[in-house]
Amino acid sequence: MDLKKNFSTFFLQKVRNKLVLLDQDGQKALRLFWIFEFILILLLYKGINSFSKGIRISPLDLIHVSLTIFIILTTINAKLSFLRYKKKYKDNILEILFKELLEDYAFFHRLYLSEDEYKKSLLFQGEYNQFSGEDLVEGKIQGVSFRMSELSVIYNSRNRSKRNKTVIFKGIMIVSPGSQKFKNETVVEPDILEKNFGGFMGRFLRKVEFSKLPVVYVESPEFEREFKVMGSDQVEARRVITPRMQEHLMELVHKSKMRFGMSLANNQISIALPTKKNFFDPPYFSSCVETKTLKEIIIIFDLLVSIHDELEKL
Amino acid sequence: MNVALIAIGVGLIFFIVTYNSLVHKKNQIENAEGSLDAVLKQRFDLIPQLIEVAKQYMTHEEVLLSKIIELRSRATKSHDLAEKDGLDKQMQKELKGLMVNVENYPQLLSNNNFTQLQEAMTDLEKNISASRRFYNTAVVEFNTAIEMFPGFMLRGLMGLAKKERFSVGEDEKIIPNTRELFKK
Numbered sequence: 001m002d003l004k005k006n007f008s009t010f011f012l013q014k015v016r017n018k019l020v021l022l023d024q025d026g027q028k029a030l031r032l033f034w035i036f037e038f039i040l041i042l043l044l045y046k047g048i049n050s051f052s053k054g055i056r057i058s059p060l061d062l063i064h065v066s067l068t069i070f071i072i073l074t075t076i077n078a079k080l081s082f083l084r085y086k087k088k089y090k091d092n093i094l095e096i097l098f099k100e101l102l103e104d105y106a107f108f109h110r111l112y113l114s115e116d117e118y119k120k121s122l123l124f125q126g127e128y129n130q131f132s133g134e135d136l137v138e139g140k141i142q143g144v145s146f147r148m149s150e151l152s153v154i155y156n157s158r159n160r161s162k163r164n165k166t167v168i169f170k171g172i173m174i175v176s177p178g179s180q181k182f183k184n185e186t187v188v189e190p191d192i193l194e195k196n197f198g199g200f201m202g203r204f205l206r207k208v209e210f211s212k213l214p215v216v217y218v219e220s221p222e223f224e225r226e227f228k229v230m231g232s233d234q235v236e237a238r239r240v241i242t243p244r245m246q247e248h249l250m251e252l253v254h255k256s257k258m259r260f261g262m263s264l265a266n267n268q269i270s271i272a273l274p275t276k277k278n279f280f281d282p283p284y285f286s287s288c289v290e291t292k293t294l295k296e297i298i299i300i301f302d303l304l305v306s307i308h309d310e311l312e313k314l
Numbered sequence: 315m316n317v318a319l320i321a322i323g324v325g326l327i328f329f330i331v332t333y334n335s336l337v338h339k340k341n342q343i344e345n346a347e348g349s350l351d352a353v354l355k356q357r358f359d360l361i362p363q364l365i366e367v368a369k370q371y372m373t374h375e376e377v378l379l380s381k382i383i384e385l386r387s388r389a390t391k392s393h394d395l396a397e398k399d400g401l402d403k404q405m406q407k408e409l410k411g412l413m414v415n416v417e418n419y420p421q422l423l424s425n426n427n428f429t430q431l432q433e434a435m436t437d438l439e440k441n442i443s444a445s446r447r448f449y450n451t452a453v454v455e456f457n458t459a460i461e462m463f464p465g466f467m468l469r470g471l472m473g474l475a476k477k478e479r480f481s482v483g484e485d486e487k488i489i490p491n492t493r494e495l496f497k498k
Contacts, residue, residue: 239444
């Protein structure tokens, strides 16, 4: 089934009912969790307040402590129910989607792409000291082999007494074997400078900012506003980012409404999509009976196949 | 006195930065010329092999084959990149005609050597296209720099003149995005 054309049929026939059942559990777990969290905070606040005035044990205090322990246990239980709800969503709903879209796939909730794959992409140059992720999916889609997961790459530092946390990358990264045709590195990143400061100033600032690879200027002004191209070989980079590829990537940006970066380096095609939320988790604050999350996953796979097909033509 | 010294210092820094930037852009053009020249040479070196294989089967295409050899010979003797590029484009046109005629010689089509040479030529064509685009981008950057402030002030001093771009093929053109045009 072509999911892009027949998504509604797929959703109604195979997914919706399961989502409705799951939603009941999920909403219940969520409500309990938030209620008990709130009560716990109040009790803890009251307890700390009383304790600070001096230790006095009275029957009321004993009831207070018992209630606090009870609420803690119930909150833990609610949290566990919520985690079970998340797992059921991934096992029952996402598995159906992957089964429909992918060939020979495997889905591991706790695994993620390796640091080696991340570094090989050359998409991010920031130093980091925390590397984690989840939800590794590997398989094939329309003949294209890939590995994909959520990643969280962070640099934690300490400045006197203050802790700083710099997020280098948080989102989805997809890697796929690259073509042997291309021996050098080409990186296409979303261009923040030209987008925020305009054409002239953006290009000026781009000349003075430090780049890991030499900047490659291409023909399309629209593409230049959206992306920054860097390459270790000016000719090969232009061979990859042809006018046709520039148009194609712009179409993908408009269609997907997602910002993404891609690279061809170290025999690997890498695509990175920054996201603010945990991509494969069900919605936390609303009903999970919705199509947005599933459609976004289909768009991401479509992006991969589209870029791969375009690169094959080069 | 101090103000004058500061002004001279700033002016000197300004001059050095602009001078270096123009030199960099000029070198970038030379770099692009070198890349294009190298790829064109690779193609010229491949032509005799292709013609040799084609000759064995294409007994009625001697005029076309001779024309290609002649263009190739002129191109390899030339020292001017623009002239080489122009001759290469003419040669490409003749080669396209040859490839159309190759359809009439099925034995040639199934010849492994010929197929491999054809693939190599296609690959080189893409590299030539990318090299031309690199050259044109470098020329645009350079021309813009010597026409705008402050580059135009040093133009005469450094003996710099505008350069011409190479013409592009259909596949190298950007089709204007009508959505963006409407937005403007």
